[in-house]
Amino acid sequence: MGKYAARRMLQLIPVFFGATLLIFAMVYLIPGDPVRALFGERQVSQETLDAIRDRYNLNDPFLVQYGKYMGVIPDGEEGLSGVFQGDFGEDFRGRAVWDIMKQRFPVTIRLTVVAIIVQSVIGITAGVLAGIRRNSFMDNLVLVSTTAIVAIPLFVMEFGAQLGFGLELGWFPIAGLRQGWFSYVLPSIMLAIISLAYVARLTRTSIVENIRADYVRTAKAKGMSSQRVVGRHVLRNSLIPVVTFIGVDFGALLGGAIVTETIFNLPGVGRAVFEAVNQREGAVVVGIITVLVIIFLLANLLVDLFYGVLDPRIRYE
Amino acid sequence: MSSEPGTQAPQPADTGDVSAGAATGGGELREAGLWKDAWRQLRRNPLFLASSFTIAVFGLMAAFPRLFLWFYPGNSSPRSCSLSNSVGRPSATAWFGFDLQGCDYYTQVVYGAKVSMIVGIATVIVAGSIAVVFGSLAGYYGGNIDTLISRITDIWFGIPLILGAIVFLNAIGERGLFQVTLVLVAFSWMTMLRLMRSATIEKRDADFVDAARALGASTSRIIIKHILPNAIAPVIVYGTIFVGIVISVEATLSFLGVGLQLPAITWGLMINSSFRRILQVPHLLIFPGVFLSIVVLAFIVMGDALRDALDPRLR
């Protein structure tokens, strides 16, 4: 297991640098004046442009720029100051992007953690119930409802929930964080709902495949109860692809957080990105997304390790 | 169990395996069988027929919006709006009401189909082609080519679709159909490539491929004629479902303000522009939202039907 974990972490390093380089390249290497692009349609003076050009080291070769941004190449008198040192640059108003993130991230973390719990617990339960009795009422209910959920775009569903559960029924706060943890309930469920549908379907398929496996027959021949056959033998095998999915899907969850925070007016990083996009605060967008990508990669590492726990065949590959 | 009871065919009984004869056919034969069987099953699948019909209707709506407007009693021109009608409720002469600018919402919604359909289908075709070409190369040749392609894929996978699209599109000034499609392609080829690669690896060493190789078929012929038709099914299934997802993502990006820009007519933008007042005028959400959901649903259902037909194991 130790070797497996070490190998996974080593594999993460090139992906990490590759992915951040890619983000960096997208913003600073696209055709046209990158500094102008940062500002979009805003009017800016030549001095500002020059100052920005200087601050972002745009006169350096591209890779040097990247190295300075990440904080692996010293930047003049400032020394090493980049992502690794917690320096993500500043927005146009002179606020450190890092401070914005420090303020905003707790909200997003709460939102996504609750969402992951919701999608795992409800999704896996629904998938198991559907899978152990194929073509039953429960199975068809799960199939139909998950198809419908996947088909409706998240922001449409969230507006619907806001209108229905918030405005019409009054069960949940419509927006904002004024009611403490309770304010997170509806947004978290909505953020989780599409992944929940995928998790349920994947669990179902996986259960259906595994329940016919030879080792299930063996467990029955050993005199194990059907709860134990499903709960210990089938489930553990069936969860392997589900866990992988939850890891890969974490990126979609972060994307969804941007939408969810915008609609439910939650002051997390997602809404910060949305606002930054509208105000053309390039540094904020890049900074936050870089951190989100890092979180995504770490989440995937975690899932990989858990995957190794679940499936010994992977561990000893 | 299709053989007749007690068939008197003069065959050696020691194989005891009725399918032995059928399993050793050539690649093209197998492929024809797979697709023909799939088609026979699809033709009878009501979900497949319903989703094809729906997609065809929206295809027509995208190509010829006037087909859906010539009988319409309201204002059938998408650009002639009058602020005096702003947020008017649905009525007999304006089926879906009016938006904030006072444009006829039915007309707007009909014209909105174009962007969704083009972006969705174009993205998947381009990304799918990239995935098929490089996925089959990586899978067939293995070695350094595979390592290179797989590592690049891993890196790209490190950037989730919506996040990547936001950064990229935010940096681009002008965002039209072409730019949005390009960015979506840039972040959506990876899954299909992986599918193609593993399917190619699976088929690469199959007996019918060995047979073709032994008969002296060229590498390109082996890949195109023998492996591709047998390995592409998962990509087609995923691609079909993915059209729906891309349409959903495009709408989300428009909604977030990094997709197409006004004056383009898209369902996402329509919802975005009434975003702040959606609680007061829910019809501005409902109509584009429902159209959007139906299109996405149609592609997902069609993909599911294709999978059922092409992968009998999952039935």
Added chain:
Amino acid sequence: MTADDTSTPDWEQSLDEEVGLDPGAEHLLDVRDLHVEFPTDYGVVNAVNGLSYTLDRGETLAILGESGSGKSVSALAVMGIIDKPGRIPKGEVYLQGVDLLQLPERQLRDIRGERIAMIFQDALTALNPVYSVGWQIAEMYRKHRGTDKKEAFAKAAELMDRVRIPSAKRRIDEYPHQFSGGMRQRVMIAMALALDPDVLIADEPTTALDVTVQAQVMRLLSDLQDETGMGMILITHDLGVVAEVCDNVNVMYAGRVMERAKIHDLYAEPAHPYTLGLMRSIPRADQKGRPLDPIRGQPPNLAAIPSGCEFHPRCNFAEDKCTVEEPPLYRVDEHRRSACHFWEEVLRVGQRQDH
């Protein structure tokens, strides 16, 4: 480890009393007129059609047949683990005088593993890939007898030692994929024997193994049987395996017994055309140069079994009678039965051929 062997009889006794098993019953296992059917889209598949046999303590009974003859399905039916939608419309399975098919699932579950155990063909797929072999063996003790985890693992290690897995203590935490085919099958055997069952059903236990390993595993099974005195049912399509270890043979075709015989008699002079066909279709060292003579035609479609004798469409001895009248199991001699109207003629042909 403290002496814990004394606990075993208690368990057996309580199960005997609860279920009403009678150790003095005439036969250990007595299967009567067993039927198993599977409804499918193409009609009802009759996998087993009136199978009857008995098994005594210490006996090794072979059930021999081609794939699709219903031999494995009948074993699953005896275990009571036929997958839905399969069902048993008719028949009795007496274990020490108690009809298992009438028992509630709870009691059946206690009997499975404890009294009747089963090992399967491909140990790689039949063992759960995500649990260590020790865990899977220990599960028997933990769930059937409530043994605590540490003790159960210790017993599992002993058992692995007993089935001659080298350095068992060290390998107990390894996973099925880390074992070779033969060792994996030993793990299966260890698991099946954990609770000292009275009946062991071995479904093609060596088919997936190399020839040399096959012999070792069969030897192990037969040694273990000598030690424990259990009755063993060996399901196989391999005449060679049968000859090595079995006492009696049931030859199955289309879900029914065609011939029952002592192993020697079956080889020397088959009393059923199907058995005769089987004997002629295997290459024999003493008959070099003679062309093999496979049985003509195809195995029967179990959804539409031929009328009369199931084998008549492929039979060289068939006459009109065979198409309408299903032959009973005729008594050939004390140990021998044949489901053929013309068994006497078959016997004569078989004898002539051998000279």
